[in-house]
Structures are given as structure tokens and as C-alpha cells.
Amino acid sequence: MKCKRCKEQAVVGLPSHNAAFCEPCFLGFFRKQIETAIRRQKLFTHEDRILVALSGGKDSLSLMLELGELGYDVTGLHIDLGIGESSRKARAKVEAFCEKHGFALRVAEMEKEGLPMPLVKQHIKRPICSVCGKVKRHYFNRIAREGGFTVLATGHNLDDEVARLFANTLRWDVSYLSDQGPKLPAEEGFASKVKPLFRLSEYETAHYAFLKGIEIHSDPCPFSSGASFTSHKLLWSELEHRSPGQKFNFYESFLRQGRPAFAQLEKEQGAELHSCPDCGSPTSTDLCGVCRVRAMLAEKTGA
Amino acid sequence: MKCKRCKEQAVVGLPSHNAAFCEPCFLGFFRKQIETAIRRQKLFTHEDRILVALSGGKDSLSLMLELGELGYDVTGLHIDLGIGESSRKARAKVEAFCEKHGFALRVAEMEKEGLPMPLVKQHIKRPICSVCGKVKRHYFNRIAREGGFTVLATGHNLDDEVARLFANTLRWDVSYLSDQGPKLPAEEGFASKVKPLFRLSEYETAHYAFLKGIEIHSDPCPFSSGASFTSHKLLWSELEHRSPGQKFNFYESFLRQGRPAFAQLEKEQGAELHSCPDCGSPTSTDLCGVCRVRAMLAEKTGA
Numbered sequence: 001m002k003c004k005r006c007k008e009q010a011v012v013g014l015p016s017h018n019a020a021f022c023e024p025c026f027l028g029f030f031r032k033q034i035e036t037a038i039r040r041q042k043l044f045t046h047e048d049r050i051l052v053a054l055s056g057g058k059d060s061l062s063l064m065l066e067l068g069e070l071g072y073d074v075t076g077l078h079i080d081l082g083i084g085e086s087s088r089k090a091r092a093k094v095e096a097f098c099e100k101h102g103f104a105l106r107v108a109e110m111e112k113e114g115l116p117m118p119l120v121k122q123h124i125k126r127p128i129c130s131v132c133g134k135v136k137r138h139y140f141n142r143i144a145r146e147g148g149f150t151v152l153a154t155g156h157n158l159d160d161e162v163a164r165l166f167a168n169t170l171r172w173d174v175s176y177l178s179d180q181g182p183k184l185p186a187e188e189g190f191a192s193k194v195k196p197l198f199r200l201s202e203y204e205t206a207h208y209a210f211l212k213g214i215e216i217h218s219d220p221c222p223f224s225s226g227a228s229f230t231s232h233k234l235l236w237s238e239l240e241h242r243s244p245g246q247k248f249n250f251y252e253s254f255l256r257q258g259r260p261a262f263a264q265l266e267k268e269q270g271a272e273l274h275s276c277p278d279c280g281s282p283t284s285t286d287l288c289g290v291c292r293v294r295a296m297l298a299e300k301t302g303a
Numbered sequence: 304m305k306c307k308r309c310k311e312q313a314v315v316g317l318p319s320h321n322a323a324f325c326e327p328c329f330l331g332f333f334r335k336q337i338e339t340a341i342r343r344q345k346l347f348t349h350e351d352r353i354l355v356a357l358s359g360g361k362d363s364l365s366l367m368l369e370l371g372e373l374g375y376d377v378t379g380l381h382i383d384l385g386i387g388e389s390s391r392k393a394r395a396k397v398e399a400f401c402e403k404h405g406f407a408l409r410v411a412e413m414e415k416e417g418l419p420m421p422l423v424k425q426h427i428k429r430p431i432c433s434v435c436g437k438v439k440r441h442y443f444n445r446i447a448r449e450g451g452f453t454v455l456a457t458g459h460n461l462d463d464e465v466a467r468l469f470a471n472t473l474r475w476d477v478s479y480l481s482d483q484g485p486k487l488p489a490e491e492g493f494a495s496k497v498k499p500l501f502r503l504s505e506y507e508t509a510h511y512a513f514l515k516g517i518e519i520h521s522d523p524c525p526f527s528s529g530a531s532f533t534s535h536k537l538l539w540s541e542l543e544h545r546s547p548g549q550k551f552n553f554y555e556s557f558l559r560q561g562r563p564a565f566a567q568l569e570k571e572q573g574a575e576l577h578s579c580p581d582c583g584s585p586t587s588t589d590l591c592g593v594c595r596v597r598a599m600l601a602e603k604t605g606a
Contacts, residue, residue, distance in 0.1 A: 169472060170553050172561040231545065235538060242534065250473050258475040261564040 005029075012207050015244040023211055030208050033199040034066050041182050043194040044151045050074045051149040051191070053140050054097075054105070056090035056217030058209040059155030061097055063197055065212060067153070068103060074153075076105040077143055079136050082116030083222060090217040097214065106147070108139045114294050121223060123300050124293065128223050131293060138290040142281055144191035156195040159202040162236055162247050163229035165254055178266030181255055189275065189282035199248070202233075308332075315510050318547040326514055333511050336502040337369050344485050346497040347454045353377045354452040354494070356443050357400075357408070359393035359520030361512040362458030364400055366500055368515060370456070371406060377456075379408040380446055382439050385419030386525060393520040400517065409450070411442045417597050424526060426603050427596065431526050434596065441593040445584055447494035459498040462505040465539055465550050466532035468557055481569030484558055492578065492585035502551065505536075 001010040003022035010020035014029075021029055037043060044050060052067065054060045054076045067074045078094045081087050091107065098105040110116050115135055121128045144152045161180075168176040186192040197205060209216055240247045275281070276288035278295075287295065304313040306325035313323035317332075324332055340346060347353060355370065357363045357379045370377045381397045384390050394410065401408040413419050418438055424431045447455045464483070471479040489495040500508060512519055543550045578584070579591035581598075590598065 170549065172553075172556040172559070174560050174564065235541070238538070246473065250475075253475040256475070257477050261477065261568045264567065265564045 012204075014204070016201070016240060016248065018244070026207065027211065030200065030204060031066060031070070033204075034063075034196050035070070037182060037196050037199050041194075043183055043196055044072070044153075044192070046072060048073065048150045049148065050151045050153050051077050051106075051140070051144045051147065052153045053136075053155070054078045054094045055155070056093040056097075057155070058214070058216045058218070059157050059160075059197060059202075059205050061094075061155075061214050061216055062205050062209045062212070063153060063155045064097075064103060065101065065214065067196070068101060074103065075147075075149070076103050077140065078105065078107045079139055080107055080109045080111070081132065081136075082109065082111040083118060086219060086222050089219065093215055093217040106143060108143060110135065113139075114297060115290070117223065119297060119301070120293060123297055132223070134289050135293070138279075138281060138288070141190055142279065145189065149191055150186065152191045152193050154193070154195055155197055155205075157197045157200050157202050157205050158247060158251065159233055159236070160229070161195065161198050162251050163232040165251060166232050166236065167229060174262050174265055174269070177259065178262040179259075181259060187282075189273070189280070198251070201247070314514075315507075317507070319504070319543060319551065321547070329510065330514060333503065333507060334369060334373070336507075337366075337499050338373070340485060340499050340502050344497075346486055346499055347375070347456075347495070349375060351376065351453045352451065353454045353456055354380050354409075354443070354447045354450065355456045356439075356458070357381050357397045358458070359396040359400075360458070361517070361519045361521070362460050362463075362500060362505075362508050364397075364458075364517050364519055365508050365512045365515070366456060366458045367400075367406060368404065368517065370499070371404060377406065378450075378452070379406050380443065381408065381410045382442055383410055383412045383414070384435065384438075385412070385414040386421060389522060389525050392522065396518055396520040409446060411446060413438065416442075417600060418593070420526065422600060422604070423596060426600055435526070437592050438596070441584060441591070444493055445582065448492065448583075452494055453489065454497055455494045456497050456499060458500055458508075460500045460503050460505050460508050461550060461554065462536055462539070463532075464498065464501050465554050466535040468554060469535050469539065470532060477565050477568055477572070480562065481565040482562075484562060490585075492576070492583070501554070504550070 001013060001020045002008070003010045003025050004019040005025040005028075006022060008022040011023050012026045013020040017029075019029075050067065050072055052060065052064045052074050054064060056078070064074060064076060076094065076098050078091055080091050095105065097103075117128065117132055120131055120135075124131055140152050140154075143149075161182075165180055168180060182195045182198040184190075184193040200208075236247055271284040273282040273284055276283045276291055278287055278291040281288045281290070283289070285292075304316055304323045305311070306313045306328050307322040308328040308331075309325060311325040314326050315329045316323040320332075322332075353370065353375055355363065355367045355377050357367060359381070367377060367379060379397065379401050381394055383394050398408065398410075400406075420431065420435055423434055423438075427434055443455050443457075446452075464485075468483055471483060485498045485501040487493075487496040503511075539550055574587040576585040576587055579586045579594055581590055581594040584591045584593070586592070588595075
């Protein structure tokens with residue numbers, strides 16, 4: 001296989017782009033996809049202060065490195081979930097990565113916040129993954145707001161986005177379908193949220209991280225049975241194999257034709273938000289979801 | 304396995320309904336699904352004159368038999384596509400079925416209309432299935448209108464509908480998503496179109512036809528590589544296996560939450576219709592699609 005651009009020996013084959021690339025041309029392709037995403041979706045500018053959520057996995061670290069190399073004003077944010085050895089290893093990878101590349105990093109420790117995940121798991125009946133996601137989003141948003149960041153960036157890739165869109169579509173969930181996408185504009189109490197890797201597949205970010213020699217945290221979470229939406233991702237990899245490019249087309253035509261229809265409907269039906277009296281985060285209930293979990297834990301553990 | 308209703312030995316297992324039935328209770332279940340469809344979606348009443356499209360397959364003949372037994376005013380309509388032995392066999396099955404049950408039947412012969420499919424296939428560049436579908440819908444609608452029928456019923460089952468909905472969703476095709484469903488109300492030049500089997504799976508209609516001893520035409524069309532949307536149907540049978548009931552939930556929540564969003568959008572953007580100068584059918588182009596094909600054939604064959 002020859003590189004589509006320079007005709008050298010290719011190292012990465014990308015059927016969805018009907019292309020194969022050598023290492024330098026693949027890295028160029030990868031960057032171009034991010035630049036196209038930023039430009040076409042107006043994700044942010046060089047004037048923005050960008051907080052990048054870093055789990056320690058291939059996607060978030062790859063995103064951080066690219067945005068840094070592109071000269072954006074980026075600061076890392078790691079949520080230490082307090083899940084024993086697993087969290088210690090993830091945090092160490094993030095700290096070493098930021099140290100190596102000279103990136104500023106903030107760490108929010110759930111232990112100190114009274115929300116270590118093992119304790120939450122012990123006292124809560126809902127699936128832990130949904131509570132953990134809620135807690136992470138809460139601190140992403142709160143630290144962005146309190147730190148004066150204008151943009152919060154996450155490493156969601158095309159496969160993540162397509163699997164989530166598919167799950168929302170199976171239920172035709174209007175409130176999720178109305179605002180899924182690579183950019184959620186800033187609103188009262190919320191920083192703008194962006195996903196600059198939405199044009200790149202998991203396969204592509206994994207290759208990028210490997211070629212750039214990024215040391216990643218790849219152990220699965222001990223509380224989760226594996227990556228989220230695993231079965232939907234398998235199904236979509238079949239669809240993509242059958243018809244290369246279908247994943248991106250599904251997502252892109254949703255943004256163009258699907259989302260506007262749901263956004264219109266949600267505008268007419270959506271819930272109103274106010275500030276949580278405990279932490280100031282926007283919420284549609286009295287106390288916000290995370291402050292409710294924290295209050296429940298404090299009561300149960302007598303803290 | 305015991306029958307869910309009467310505890311006799313079951314002959315049909317239906318995981319999506321968390322049930323199994325003996326023969327009489329399955330036939331009762333089958334009828335109830337049709338009655339529920341007619342009532343909840345207001346498909347038609349005993350005052351309507353219903354034209355039922357009969358291909359000779361399990362779905363259309365099962366639908367005709369049930370509607371007849373429920374006392375509705377039904378007339379069969381068969382389109383003889385003129386595809387040699389295959390069409391002769393299909394037509395013979397339909398004629399024998401209507402004869403046996405005393406149903407009125409109309410037959411539209413594409414040979415006489417100047418549109419036999421082998422000739423169409425020979426002179427057209429598009430995939431024959433899409434042209435054949437267009438021709439069938441054209442004559443369904445035209446014969447319904449000219450014969451004073453108020454409703455046109457087709458045998459599309461849940462699997463057909465879900466596969467089609469899925470294909471439309473993959474492309475987020477607003478014009479198709481805005482009106483897919485078990486009922487398209489009558490409009491200027493169009494009879495109301497209904498799909499009373501939309502709550503029943505292919506597996507269920509096949510069992511019904513078998514238990515009722517209906518002689519069906521089951522040979523695949525010689526011009527088609529097989530049933531339509533075959534790969535989507537396979538994918539959905541996997542999803543259904545993983546999570547019984549998911550197929551129906553996908554379709555039903557689309558009707559409740561998805562379609563209204565697209566209908567609103569389409570209302571603002573849709574094309575206007577007028578009457579075809581040749582045949583009077585509603586069309587958004589000058590001559591309607593079928594009259595254009597007929598004119599082209601007449602020119603090429605010097606007819």
C-alpha cells in the first residue's frame with residue numbers, strides 16, 4: 001500500500017477516507033481533521049482559554065497534544081475519582097504527560113470533595129457509571145466556570161459520538177437529540193463544550209497516540225464492564241465495514257438535518273434552569289444532582 | 304413451554320412480548336395486534352371501502368384474510384408485473400386465494416399498460432426495484448382513486464417498517480422521516496394509505512399464514528437479489544435478540560417523538576403538487592414519474 005499523498009510506503013489504511021498514509025502524512029491528515037472541525041463548527045479561537053478534560057486515555061491526551069502544538073491556550077483538568085490503584089495510575093500518566101510537554105494541569109480530587117467513587121458505589125442504587133459521568137461533568141463545568149475558562153474540550157471521537165447518537169436515536173430521545181453535537185454553546189452558568197476529535201475514529205486516535213509515543217492509561221475501569229456503548233460500537237463497525245464512510249455520514253447528516261428538527265421541538269418543551277443553592281451550578285431540580293449525592297453520603301456516613 | 308394465556312402446550316414463542324402461545328391463543332394475539340393498530344392509529348372504520356394490495360406473499364394475504372374475517376369492506380388488488388413465470392405464479396396464488404375466500408379482486412396488467420418490467424429493465428439505467436416500486440405505488444393509488452376506495456392497505460410488517468425507518472434515519476432524510484408511519488391520511492389525489500400489520504413481525508405473519516393454511520407465493524423476484532433491506536433486517540434481528548422489544552420500541556417512539564419533529568420541518572420546506580396532465584396523478588414534476596417511463600418506452604420501442 002502506498003501513501004495517498006506522497007506515494008511512500010503507507011503505515012495506516014483508512015478505508016472510510018478511501019486512503020492510506022505514511023507516518024508524516026497521517027499526522028498531517030490527523031491535524032487537518034481537527035483544524036477542519038474547529039473551523040467548520042466554529043469551536044473556538046486562539047483568544048479562548050480552553051480547559052481540556054484529561055482522563056489519561058488515548059483520546060484526551062492526543063487532543064491536548066494537538067491543541068498545544070497548534071498554539072491554543074490549553075490547561076489540563078484531571079478528575080481523580082479515588083478508585084484505588086486504577087485512579088492512581090491514571091493520574092500519574094496525566095501528570096507525567098503534562099510535565100513532559102509543559103502543560104498546566106488542575107486536578108480535582110473526589111476523595112477531598114466527599115465523593116470518592118467506591119463510597120458512592122456502596123451507597124447508591126443506580127448504575128455507578130451514570131453517577132460517575134454526572135460527577136465528572138459537574139466538576140468539568142464548575143472548574144471551567146470558576147477558573148474563568150471560556151471553553152471546555154473533551155476527547156470524544158467519532159465512534160463515541162456515533163454510538164451515543166445511535167443510543168439516543170433508538171429511543172428517539174428529543175432532549176438528548178436536540179443538543180448532541182461537537183459544540184454546545186456557552187449558556188448562563190455553563191462554559192461552551194466542544195469535541196474537536198469528532199471527525200476522527202477511535203482507530204485513528206489510537207494510531208496517532210502510538211505514533212506520537214504518548215504513554216496512555218489503557219486499563220479498563222474496575223467498576224465498569226468495559227468501554228461505554230460497546231455493543232453499539234461493534235454494530236457500527238460492521239455497518240462501516242459494509243459501507244465505508246457511513247459512520248461519518250450518519251453523524252454529519254444528523255447535524256445538518258436531524259438536530260435542527262429536534263432543537264426546534266425542545267425549544268418549545270425544554271425545562272427551565274436555576275442555580276443550585278449549594279454549589280451554584282445550573283439545575284432543573286432544587287439541589288443539583290451531585291450536591292444531592294454528596295448530602296446523601298454525608299448523612300449515611302455521619303460525616 | 305406453556306401458553307401464556309391458557310397454559311396448554313405452546314407452539315409459538317414470542318420473546319419480544321415475553322410470551323408463548325398455543326395455536327388458538329396465537330391467532331387471538333395476532334388479531335388483537337391488528338385491532339389495536341386500527342383503533343390506536345385510527346386507520347379506518349367499517350364505513351371505509353378498503354383496497355388491499357396483494358402481492359401473493361404471506362403478509363398481504365394474511366392481512367386480507369384478517370380484515371375480511373373482521374367484517375371490513377375489502378377488495379384485493381394485484382399488480383401483474385409481467386415478469387414471465389414468476390408473475391404468472393404469483394397471480395395464480397392471489398386468484399386462488401380470493402376465489403377460495405370469496406374476496407373481490409382487481410388485477411392491473413403492466414403488459415397491457417405498456418409497462419412490463421422486463422421491458423422497463425431493458426431500457427432504464429436506474430435500479431429496477433426503485434422503478435418497480437414507483438410503478439406499483441402509482442397503480443395502487445390510481446386504482447384506489449378511480450375505483451372510489453377511501454383506503455389503500457398494504458401488508459408491511461414491523462420488520463419492513465423498522466428496516467425502512469433505519470435506512471431513512473441513517474441518511475436523516477427529512478422528507479421520508481416526516482411521513483413514515485402506519486397511516487398517511489388522504490390528500491387531494493391520494494387515498495389514505497395504511498399498514499395494519501405494523502405491530503407484527505415477519506416471524507409472526509409467517510406463523511399466522513402457516514397456521515391458517517394460506518398458500519403463498521414465496522419465490523424471490525428474479526430481478527431482485529432478495530428481500531429489500533436484507534442487511535438492515537439482519538442487524539435488527541441481532542438488536543432484537545439482545546434486547547427483546549427493541550424493534551417495536553424504536554418504531555413506536557419514532558411515531559411519538561421523532562416524526563412530529565420532522566413533520567414540522569417538512570411542512571415549512573416541502574414541495575407543492577399538481578395533477579399529471581397524462582394520468583391525473585399528483586406529482587411535483589411536469590409529467591408524473593410513471594408516465595415519463597411509459598413515454599420513454601413508447602419512443603424506444605416505436606409503440
